Amino acid sequence: MKKLINEPSAVVREMLEGIARQAPHVAILGDENVLVRRALAETSKRPVALISGGGSGHEPAHGGYVGSGMLSAAVCGEVFTSPSTDAVLAAIHATAGENGALLIVKNYTGDRLNFGLAAELARSEGVPVEIVTVADDVSLRGRVERHQRRGIAGTVLVHKIAGAAAAKGLGLNEVAAIARKTAENLGTMGVAFDGCTLPGAEKAGFHLADDEIELGLGIHGEKGVERTAPMKAKELTDTLLGNIIEDLGLRNGDRVALLVNGLGATPEMELAVVLRDAFASLSQRQINVERAWAGTFLSALDMPGCSISVLRLDDEMLGLLDADTEARAWPGGGAVNHRVRIEPAAAGASAAIGSSEMGEGNAGPWSARFKPALQAVAHALLDQEAVLTELDSKAGDGDLGASMRRAAEAILAVPATALGGPDKALAALGLALRRAIAGSSGPFYATALIRAARILADHTAPTALDWAAAMRGAADAIGELGGAKPGDRTMLDALVPAVDAFERELKSGYDAYKAWAAAVSAAEAGARETANMTPRAGRASYLGARAIGSPDGGAVAIACWLKALQPYISAR
Structure with missing residues (x-):
């Protein structure tokens, strides 16, 4: 012992x-x-x-x-x-x-x-x-x-x-x-x-089963x-x-x-x-x-x-x-706090902002298109919780699966009225994920969605290339926020190849459905390739070469939700 x-x-x-x-x-x-x-x-x-x-x-x-x-x-x-x-x-x-x-x-x-x-x-x-x-x-x-x-x-x-x-x-x-x-x-x-185990003993005095x-x-x-x-x-x-x-x-x-x-x-x-x-x-x-x-x-x-x-x-x-004591192990205090929760000072303003960002009014045609696609994304992430947890445990703190579960739950809770347009839908998703996910995943996804929403703000009927530009902006936002780039063994190693493939196939004349399929394949390949990379950003970078051998959980999550969207991408 x-x-x-x-x-x-x-x-x-x-x-x-x-x-x-x-x-x-x-x-x-x-x-x-x-x-x-x-x-x-x-x-x-x-x-x-x-x-x-x-x-x-x-x-x-x-x-x-x-x-x-x-x-x-x-x-x-x-x-x-x-x-x-x-x-x-x-x-x-x-x-x-x-x-x-x-x-x-x-x-x-x-x-x-x-x-x-x-x-x-x-x-x-x-x-x-x-x-x-x-x-x-x-x-x-x-x-x-x-x-x-x-x-x-x-x-x-x-x-x-x-x-x-x-x-x-x-x-x-x-x-x-x-x-x-x-x-x-x-x-x-x-x-x-x-x-418990005594000093010099090989094992505990007794053991309990799980x-x-x-x-x-x-x-x-x-x-x-x-x-x-x-x-x-x-x-x-x-x-x-x-x-x-x-x-x-x-x-x-x-x-x-x-x-x-x-x-x-x-x-x-x-x-x-x-x-x-x-x-x-x-x-x-x-x-x-x-x-x-x-x-x-x-x-x-x-x-x-x-x-x-x-x-x-x-x-x-x-x-x-x-009474006072100088004994170093006595914690002092002990007074009981009978009011452990107070409301934020700007609670009213925050609520108003949240309501606006989440959207009000009736669900429109965009909602009917977004809602089932987002549900598919959420269920795909829920299905992969154990896999993502295991991957993140090998090179991080093991919380990615739980973070993506909270993301999925937040996505499912976004009301249809918040999905009335592309930019509004992305902004609502960014707000939901910002509030639902702590750690690094929340800020990364929220920043990406906010950037994408801003790019699509003037596009009531965005083309496939407009969506590609929004994806590019989202990837850039993540890189700027986290200081990472492709090759550093992060989520960008799946997202950037996907954006590259999507843009390339669209500009080559392929329809959006086929271009998206190429993006999914590129993301999956990029996620697999992270298993051979030495991490140079994020918590995994502390492990250096010890992280080699299993893919990055964040990259696998990107490939997961991109694939879940595939059936909902129309040719035009």
Whole structure:
């Protein structure tokens, strides 16, 4: 398994050194794998020390939460292994003053034993120590008693609230009481899409088939409580939230904080979707989301999946969540935006322009000719979506198939009233594609169609040569916009040969139908030839000679829609 490590045995220490390099307020405690706050007052003036930790592999927990307003120290064991009693005791000695220390422990046997023994040893030395155990995994409800559940991602919220309470100067018993209240009002449930791989291991601890997901997993690569079929984000979010809400007994009007946590290999995009769905689900239940975050807060190495944590809030906890901290991994903020959409400032003017460009009035004879031809183009592009996606994946970002699908859908949606004349039809198509397609395809096609519409503006009944001139203008517009030319392995390698052939055959006396057939053949040949070209423009140019061997997707798309138009080209 490929990993960015040196030696598996040294990975935790080297990771801590990397973390400390980024955080001037943090230092490594001697030879122990412990990160501590650097700037501590003399022992008589120190606030309650907040210490947490556990096995490594959960980054940014726990080292990322060391700092004023959160943890005083993070005790880091080997990957997924509890730290030693001596390491925890060293952290207590380094950070606890006369006000003592609070140990926040996730409910795993090794952590409870080692933190618990260290606390007992510290007490025997006269250091006041309290322990708060976090057992927020609601997936185990009905299987084990609450105090036997695992501690997972919601622990980070306990760190934040207890850390802020300590920073306010509250006493040990008060800080511990606030931490316990937080833990008691907290529920978390997670889902994994596959296992994770430990440093030095050849494969993940478990694998899931494409038609399986694991509900209720822990954070150490262990399996969950139920294996089921994949669900859409909304359905999965409802499943996780349903268990949390029932376990916490949340009711209408309750106030909560929402934490969507990535397990190490889940993109921010997907976490944001889950937060969106979770917020909607809670709001529909009339549960008020006061604060919300999505990101990776407590991971399981490279596990794909996420967890959702919900914390029932009161004013005290909300104020402590909002308090400042220098811990580098805490994102801050959390304020909920209750109005996520506003209308553009010029919405009225844009709508008017769009309506004009799309055309008003009755469909005429041109509409009857254009509509079936455009439908044929759209269906041809839809049929080729998978092919275009595959081609673009080999030399680009793989989005061409989806872009052409959106183009096809936009073409089908153009009203017949917008097709009342050649220039109007082309302008309407340009508008539709501009709005429907992002990336590079949209601007290229829209610019080409706008240029062609302008060329035909004074031609109410354009001849075949007039259409050829419009095609030439469209090709020129694409070249000017993208800075490409024939031979650069782009869409122009199909479009320009098609225009050349169409003009040549028309000027040689062939009718438009035969000339168009020659154009289609030239486009197809040009698209095939791109397989032998080294790309010199566009994203494929980054690959250089590695792109050789398969044709350019943009050129294949050109040949596709040109061929689809063939049955609708009249001889005159």
